[in-house]
Amino acid sequence: MLINFLKNQQMPLQRKQRLSPQVYIDGILSHNRVIFSQAITLIESQLPSDHEIAQEVLAAILPHTGQSVRLGITGVPGVGKSTFIESLGKHITAQNKKLAVLAVDPSSQISKGSIMGDKTRMEQLSTDPLAYIRPTPAQNSLGGVARRTRETMLVCEAAGFEVIFIETVGVGQSETVVYGMVDFFLLLMLAGAGDELQGIKKGIMEMADALVITKADADNAHRAKVARAEYQGALHLFPPAENGWFPPVLTCSALQNQGINDIWQVILDHQQKLQANGWFAKKRQQQNLNWLHDTIKQSLEERFYQHQAVKNALPMLENAVKNGQIPAISAAWQLLELYEKG
Numbered sequence: 241m242l243i244n245f246l247k248n249q250q251m252p253l254q255r256k257q258r259l260s261p262q263v264y265i266d267g268i269l270s271h272n273r274v275i276f277s278q279a280i281t282l283i284e285s286q287l288p289s290d291h292e293i294a295q296e297v298l299a300a301i302l303p304h305t306g307q308s309v310r311l312g313i314t315g316v317p318g319v320g321k322s323t324f325i326e327s328l329g330k331h332i333t334a335q336n337k338k339l340a341v342l343a344v345d346p347s348s349q350i351s352k353g354s355i356m357g358d359k360t361r362m363e364q365l366s367t368d369p370l371a372y373i374r375p376t377p378a379q380n381s382l383g384g385v386a387r388r389t390r391e392t393m394l395v396c397e398a399a400g401f402e403v404i405f406i407e408t409v410g411v412g413q414s415e416t417v418v419y420g421m422v423d424f425f426l427l428l429m430l431a432g433a434g435d436e437l438q439g440i441k442k443g444i445m446e447m448a449d450a451l452v453i454t455k456a457d458a459d460n461a462h463r464a465k466v467a468r469a470e471y472q473g474a475l476h477l478f479p480p481a482e483n484g485w486f487p488p489v490l491t492c493s494a495l496q497n498q499g500i501n502d503i504w505q506v507i508l509d510h511q512q513k514l515q516a517n518g519w520f521a522k523k524r525q526q527q528n529l530n531w532l533h534d535t536i537k538q539s540l541e542e543r544f545y546q547h548q549a550v551k552n553a554l555p556m557l558e559n560a561v562k563n564g565q566i567p568a569i570s571a572a573w574q575l576l577e578l579y580e581k582g
Contacts, residue, residue: 332403332504484513553575
């Protein structure tokens with residue numbers, strides 16, 4: 241009986257018809273949440289037929305994108321990213337602005353699954369009519385973002401979302417990926433969790449447009465104040481940014497909603513300053529170039545592993561490498577030669 245029940249549950253999915261590109265385009269531009277969500281699913285799909293439609297949809301909505309504030313948020317484990325995002329998100333929607341949160345969940349390298357619990361962790365924001373939370377598994381992508389995060393961001397912009405958060409899984413210096421797709425890169429840190437200045441890589445601090453010490457309340461308030469002074473001193477040792485912006489260090493308590501308004505004002509000040517001096521447009525241009533080159537890399541990798549000769553030879557060569565019969569580099573070159581031969 242269970243098998244019959246599962247078959248009955250799957251039947252509607254088998255009969256489901258793919259929407260035409262125009263339906264997706266019209267749904268996105270008219271802010272239809274159902275079609276909008278389906279369009280994101282289409283873009284995330286790895287089916288070649290879906291990929292063709294997704295490209296047509298993206299090309300059509302591109303003139304309607306680029307008007308949002310793109311904010312990347314990362315931080316060390318336990319920093320309270322979800323609590324912070326909910327507090328800042330509620331502050332933004334209280335100003336009658338539409339907010340999209342693209343929350344990337346880490347994927348298990350063993351089971352390949354993700355918990356996808358972001359809506360559970362942001363209970364108030366998930367029920368806000370001006371907010372949209374889209375959890376996506378990171379899978380094998382580096383940089384704490386999913387493979388189609390850029391495209392999803394464009395769909396959100398075309399659908400009228402004025403602010404977009406990209407919450408990363410926080411994987412270290414490969415955060416350069418998310419840095420390359422946002423206007424403002426926000427780094428969340430903890431105070432009183434050991435030697436703060438040794439606990440963070442220099443590369444991430446150099447990318448940050450602002451540092452925020454979270455959980456700056458109760459007994460932790462003094463430690464947060466000390467940590468703020470330490471970070472400010474460390475940042476002054478870095479060479480000045482070409483865009484003329486010096487990253488401030490702030491403190492906040494997301495639970496008590498303290499310091500949230502100051503953080504949002506810093507983000508707005510940053511956007512205004514970079515728009516005035518021309519660096520905002522330059523950064524958006526660089527984002528488009530990053531998108532171009534990352535897409536090429538992803539597409540080449542996908543085509544390589546889908547190549548029939550590579551698929552046939554890969555298990556044997558993997559086994560030979562695993563057993564120490566041939567060097568990994570030799571196996572890689574053999575596979576590349578098979579791919580190049582067509």
